[in-house]
Amino acid sequence: MRAPRRLLWGLAGIVVLVLACLVGPLILSPVGDGDPVHAALLPPGTRVTVLDLSDGRTLVSPEVDLDHGEYLVHGRRRTTTVSAHDVVSKHDARLWLGSDRFGRDVLPRLLRGGRISLAIAALGAAVALLVGLGVGLAAATGGRVVDAVLMRTVDALLAFPLLLLLILVSALFRPGPTLLVAVLGLTSWMGLARLVRGQVLSLRTRSFIQAARVAGTRELRIWSLHYLPNLKAPLAQDTTLRMGNLVLAEATLSFLGLGIPASLPSWGAMIADGQRVMLDGWWLSLFPGLAITTLVISLALIGDGLQQTGDASA
Amino acid sequence: MADPILVARDLVRSYPGRRQGERLRAVNGVDLSLAPGEAVGIVGESGSGKSTLARLLLALERPDRGSVIFEDHPISHLSEARLRPLRRGFQAVFQDPSTSLDPCLRVETIIAEPLAAHRIGDRSQRRLRVADLLAQVGLPAGAGQRRPNAFSGGERQRIAIARALAPKPRLLILDEPVSSLDVSVQAQILDLINNLRSHHQLSLILISHDIEVVREVCERVAVMHHGSFVETGQTAEVLERPQHPYTRMLLDAAPRIRYPDV
Numbered sequence: 001m002r003a004p005r006r007l008l009w010g011l012a013g014i015v016v017l018v019l020a021c022l023v024g025p026l027i028l029s030p031v032g033d034g035d036p037v038h039a040a041l042l043p044p045g046t047r048v049t050v051l052d053l054s055d056g057r058t059l060v061s062p063e064v065d066l067d068h069g070e071y072l073v074h075g076r077r078r079t080t081t082v083s084a085h086d087v088v089s090k091h092d093a094r095l096w097l098g099s100d101r102f103g104r105d106v107l108p109r110l111l112r113g114g115r116i117s118l119a120i121a122a123l124g125a126a127v128a129l130l131v132g133l134g135v136g137l138a139a140a141t142g143g144r145v146v147d148a149v150l151m152r153t154v155d156a157l158l159a160f161p162l163l164l165l166l167i168l169v170s171a172l173f174r175p176g177p178t179l180l181v182a183v184l185g186l187t188s189w190m191g192l193a194r195l196v197r198g199q200v201l202s203l204r205t206r207s208f209i210q211a212a213r214v215a216g217t218r219e220l221r222i223w224s225l226h227y228l229p230n231l232k233a234p235l236a237q238d239t240t241l242r243m244g245n246l247v248l249a250e251a252t253l254s255f256l257g258l259g260i261p262a263s264l265p266s267w268g269a270m271i272a273d274g275q276r277v278m279l280d281g282w283w284l285s286l287f288p289g290l291a292i293t294t295l296v297i298s299l300a301l302i303g304d305g306l307q308q309t310g311d312a313s314a
Numbered sequence: 315m316a317d318p319i320l321v322a323r324d325l326v327r328s329y330p331g332r333r334q335g336e337r338l339r340a341v342n343g344v345d346l347s348l349a350p351g352e353a354v355g356i357v358g359e360s361g362s363g364k365s366t367l368a369r370l371l372l373a374l375e376r377p378d379r380g381s382v383i384f385e386d387h388p389i390s391h392l393s394e395a396r397l398r399p400l401r402r403g404f405q406a407v408f409q410d411p412s413t414s415l416d417p418c419l420r421v422e423t424i425i426a427e428p429l430a431a432h433r434i435g436d437r438s439q440r441r442l443r444v445a446d447l448l449a450q451v452g453l454p455a456g457a458g459q460r461r462p463n464a465f466s467g468g469e470r471q472r473i474a475i476a477r478a479l480a481p482k483p484r485l486l487i488l489d490e491p492v493s494s495l496d497v498s499v500q501a502q503i504l505d506l507i508n509n510l511r512s513h514h515q516l517s518l519i520l521i522s523h524d525i526e527v528v529r530e531v532c533e534r535v536a537v538m539h540h541g542s543f544v545e546t547g548q549t550a551e552v553l554e555r556p557q558h559p560y561t562r563m564l565l566d567a568a569p570r571i572r573y574p575d576v
Contacts, residue, residue, distance in 0.1 A: 206413040206414075207408040207409070207410065207413045207414040208413060208414050208415055208416040210369075210372075210374055210406075210408065210414075211406065211408060211414050211415075211427075211474075211477070212416075212427065212431075213374060214372055214374070214401065214405060214406045215401070215405075215427045215428035215431050215477070215481075216398050216399075216401040216402065216428055216431035216432050216481075217427060217430075217431040218398070218431070219394075221431070225416075225419070225427075226416050226418075226419075229416075229418040229419070230416070230417070230418050232418075
């Protein structure tokens with residue numbers, strides 16, 4: 001079967017992003033560890049000189065002069081003078097995506113932030129998948145009362161504005177990655193539960209389930225042989241689309257300061273951080289924004305592509 | 315005459331109707347007896363209770379009243395656990411092969427499903443058996459590796475027939491086996507059913523809305539109307555000299571097409 005082009009594009013996008021976020025921080029060491037005095041808000045592509053001092057500090061600046069055995073390290077507002085004796089090493093580097101207010105290198109932060117955003121979206125989707133599958137199967141098989149109770153609960157939860165719920169929960173508990181995964185997962189399983197229930201009910205009317213009973217296949221085996229494989233395609237499709245929403249939700253919460261604490265970089269938090277100095281540092285919000293856009297579009301393309309393949313084989 | 319292979323006594327099955335408390339009797343007092351090797355047709359229009367009757371005879375549903383006895387076992391009243399080993403003996407072919415074959419599975423897995431369920435043979439023996447069955451229903455040996463959506467309607471029905479034959483049943487219940495197929499393909503499938511029947515000494519129950527289909531296969535026929543048999547008898551007899559007005563109406567409504575001898 002020929003895979004649709006958009007599926008391939010989506011997969012390519014995801015692979016590039018995931019590889020960059022996983023491998024990037026390993027081979028790419030940040031330029032300095034933040035020099036707010038001399039390296040704050042340098043635009044993308046700036047060449048800088050890095051000075052490691054004997055007292056452990058690292059100075060980063062686009063302009064360093066050597067004058068009579070002393071280094072003059074120029075900052076935007078201040079110039080620092082360092083004796084050449086105190087400089088352990090000196091090398092040049094480039095800030096490919098610029099630096100932030102604290103003079104930190106943006107590119108490695110973006111990649112490490114990507115790890116967190118991706119991990120939270122993936123884990124959140126996994127939580128949603130487990131809960132949604134469980135509730136959906138329970139509703140489809142548990143009899144009329146169980147079905148009614150579960151599905152009305154789903155309706156009620158779906159009617160509740162998601163963002164409000166997220167903000168409420170995040171405000172009640174201390175923000176952190178674990179809470180974020182739990183909150184995102186537990187607020188996005190409802191559509192999945194509905195999907196699973198509907199699929200099971202519709203599969204049940206297909207005569208291959210009856211044929212399996214006539215063949216003498218045991219009830220549990222009917223689930224593993226017939227129901228679950230037939231659920232796989234719609235679930236994969238739904239989960240990829242859902243992950244896109246989770247990435248956005250994580251970014252929104254982190255943007256609002258309710259998600260990942262500021263000490264950990266995440267794309268949403270980086271956008272929020274950059275938004276305060278938008279005019280002096282447009283690159284701070286732009287690149288995490290582009291990363292989120294790429295990720296969400298890739299996921300949507302995969303979801304769409306899976307749907308196409310599913311339709312073609314049905 | 316030998317002991318009947320299948321007996322149905324006074325079967326009744328009703329479902330909740332549209333209005334509160336109302337019960338609709340889909341099957342209302344059906345008696346049926348099938349001798350080994352015999353083929354009985356059940357004709358009736360849609361809604362006459364034919365498919366419900368098929369599910370009762372296959373022990374997929376329990377009757378409200380009455381019983382189904384297969385080779386001296388009261389299959390309508392056995393637990394699923396006690397019923398399962400007996401299921402080898404009676405198999406089914408359903409109406410629409412686009413829904414009776416699991417789209418996710420390879421054809422060889424589909425055909426071997428009854429073998430796997432009853433733990434008949436090991437993996438390689440099952441593979442041989444599947445190849446043999448594919449040949450019997452006139453499909454190429456390579457068909458086993460593909461999935462149902464690679465086949466036409468007629469080919470899919472051949473796959474469904476191969477699956478039904480896999481555990482060497484003595485009784486085959488065919489619920490509208492050709493009604494979803496093109497007329498030219500119908501003749502081929504009916505031909506296949508006739509051949510397999512004499513080859514394997516199968517007893518058949520063939521359910522159809524089409525009297526011509528029954529005429530092709532069955533020596534006896536029962537005409538079903540509103541959940542009961544209104545007329546039974548030798549096929550030729552009933553079709554030539556229908557006694558009941560409903561039978562006459564069915565005959566008049568059917569287009570006069572004879573299947574060519576293929």
